[in-house]
Amino acid sequence: MVGIKDIAKAAGVSISTVSNVLNGKKNVGEDTKERILQLCKEMSYYPNTIGKTLKSGTSDTILFNFSDFDRSFYLRIIKGISDYVNDNDFDLIICTEKSCEKYMRSNLTSGAIILDAKMKDNVLNGIASERYPIVTLDRITDNPYIKSIVVNNYDPMYEMVQQLVDNGYRRFGFLGGPEHTADNQERYKAFSDVLENNNIVFQRKNYFSGDYREKSGYSAAKIIMLGEELPEILVCANDNMAIGAMKAFRENGIKIPEDIAITGFDNCDLAEAMELTTVAIPNYERGFLAARYLIENVKGRRNVEPFRISAKVKWRNSVLVSKIK
Structure with a gap:
């Protein structure tokens, strides 16, 4: 591992001269300074600033x-x-x-x-x-x-779910993230407020829990498919879970959005490729x-x-x- 002594030896100068250059002091000639900096680059020497910081x-x-x-x-x-x-x-x-x-x-x-x-x-x-x-x-x-x-999780989630209601969706499922997180709480509050304000009954059995990862969305979709009837639409608290659910449904011959519609939240890199309706942050x-x-x-x-x-x-x-x- 290259150290300041190696730079000084290669440049033919003292260690203190190298130190002065690296610390921006002006008592070193321009030619010497340029030679030292070039050697640092060539020898991949990166000064350790932690000691200076501690002092x-x-x-x-x-x-x-x-x-x-x-x-x-x-x-x-x-x-x-x-x-x-x-x-x-x-x-x-x-x-x-x-x-x-x-x-x-x-x-x-x-x-x-x-x-x-x-x-x-x-x-x-x-x-x-x-x-x-x-x-x-x-x-x-x-x-x-x-x-x-x-x-602001609440307003765009409210807007999205209200638009879904306005256009005929009535049987909703919700796939949430960790319930203690502020993001999940705000997104679910907006979702439930829309349904309540439109006199749509939401049964707790249609609330599914995940952890924001794709695998949990995949697992939730497997559980949903065990039921007698699919929701018309599954509103997911983030994109990763929505994408996991989409993969599970498609593997089992369930068409999206004809058999079940899905939405996410985040607009992650895969959302556009998967044609996922979502909220872009x-x-x-x-x-x-x-x-x-x-x-x-x-x-x-x-x-x-x-x-x-x-x-x-x-x-x-x-x-x-x-x-x-």
């Missing part, structure tokens, strides 16, 4: 914490975060679940973006401070050092905004008012086109 007690690095590699929308969020971070000369650390807590210290990272239902509120409240701001993408908390950027922009607000708070321009992101319904052929305006 100064500050960091130009932000942390993104998430919990599920199986959901493609995370990649769009990460791209948005990464673009803003890079444009503003910050670094990015990505980690999952409990491993992130040890990095949530002001001498290692400047602040954190959280999208992990397993990260408890009491942990975040214990860490967030003026020196360590946090942005959450999955909840709203009452903390003066935590900014919340959350999706601007996830790249979601990540970009999270990074922007976090870095602004790191720099002392405090803004912790909750921000709700709007989302739009995307009508596709997983519902009967003749029934949709």
